Amino acid sequence: ATRLGACWFPPEDDGGEPITGYHLMKLHTDEHTHDDWEFLGTFFPNFDPNMGGLCHTVPHLLPGTAYSFKVAARTAAGDGLWSAPSPPARTPLPQLEVDPKGKVTGGTGHVYGRGWDPITHTSFKKDMFEAPLHLETHSSDKKTSYDQHGPVVTLHDHEARLEVRRGGGGPAVAVAAWTCAWSPQAFSVTAEAVRADPFLADRPLRNKAVLRKRLALVGRGGGVPLVTKALRAQAAGALGVIVVDDGRCRAFDQRCVRGADLAARGELWARGDRPGPWRGVRVPVVLVLAGDAEAHLFLPPLLPPGEE
Numbered sequence: 001a002t003r004l005g006a007c008w009f010p011p012e013d014d015g016g017e018p019i020t021g022y023h024l025m026k027l028h029t030d031e032h033t034h035d036d037w038e039f040l041g042t043f044f045p046n047f048d049p050n051m052g053g054l055c056h057t058v059p060h061l062l063p064g065t066a067y068s069f070k071v072a073a074r075t076a077a078g079d080g081l082w083s084a085p086s087p088p089a090r091t092p093l094p095q096l097e098v099d100p101k102g103k104v105t106g107g108t109g110h111v112y113g114r115g116w117d118p119i120t121h122t123s124f125k126k127d128m129f130e131a132p133l134h135l136e137t138h139s140s141d142k143k144t145s146y147d148q149h150g151p152v153v154t155l156h157d158h159e160a161r162l163e164v165r166r167g168g169g170g171p172a173v174a175v176a177a178w179t180c181a182w183s184p185q186a187f188s189v190t191a192e193a194v195r196a197d198p199f200l201a202d203r204p205l206r207n208k209a210v211l212r213k214r215l216a217l218v219g220r221g222g223g224v225p226l227v228t229k230a231l232r233a234q235a236a237g238a239l240g241v242i243v244v245d246d247g248r249c250r251a252f253d254q255r256c257v258r259g260a261d262l263a264a265r266g267e268l269w270a271r272g273d274r275p276g277p278w279r280g281v282r283v284p285v286v287l288v289l290a291g292d293a294e295a296h297l298f299l300p301p302l303l304p305p306g307e308e
Helices: 226-235 290-296
Strands: 003-008 019-028 038-043 053-058 066-075 096-098 104-116 135-145 152-156 161-165 173-176 188-195 215-219 240-244 285-288
Touching (some): 003 066, 188 240, 226 240, 240 290
Parallel strands (some): 003 104, 215 240, 240 285
Antiparallel strands (some): 003 053, 019 038, 019 066, 096 104, 104 135, 161 173
């Protein structure tokens, strides 16, 4: 899976107590709607002579996505102060292949960031040693099982389109999109787009763990209101919802969604819905045409381990 190697230098002063580990946190800097730091755990990595510091590999990250990290030293006397966040490092977009059974394989990318220094709590040291930051990419030619089952997609509140990047390093493809009126007023999210299971989201979702920190692709129809689909995907931890039309739409107008017309009047869809159910939706929700989704967004559904 795509991973980043976070590297740092030990503090010059440990306050008289040996360091027993380092707390590590990450921030997905492309997520402007979910900008909380996530605690990854406490580690005591070995010194990496190639990188010139202590290094810990953070696995299972989204491809083509920027992350920052920060660390704090742990001693018997207590925890140190958190370091300044590292400048963002972006994971590579892999070369992907899909075999006849739908399994995705590709080269693994590994990016290292270094140059930031934890400070121990006992030393109260305020000045940090800051070496120049170097980002080094190490790509393996070895083919390995890869956990990406969808393209990397960017949603923007100010654009009536998606930016879609698939494995292979080609240019982004613009896909027309219609934003729901109940989406956040401002958003910019970049994440992997993964098909929900069941795709119509007309029952509880089977692949909640897979949808977390990704964009959920859900189908229109099935007798379930679109707001219910959005809430189910959001509850699974999805960063946004891409509703795939069921073929009734030829353009983003009143024949597509009653009471709204993007082309003629610039209106957002669902503007006439009762506000009550939509008030619980905190992630962006957009609608795309069926043909565009089929051409640019779909890969085989991704299921949790053991359910293939």
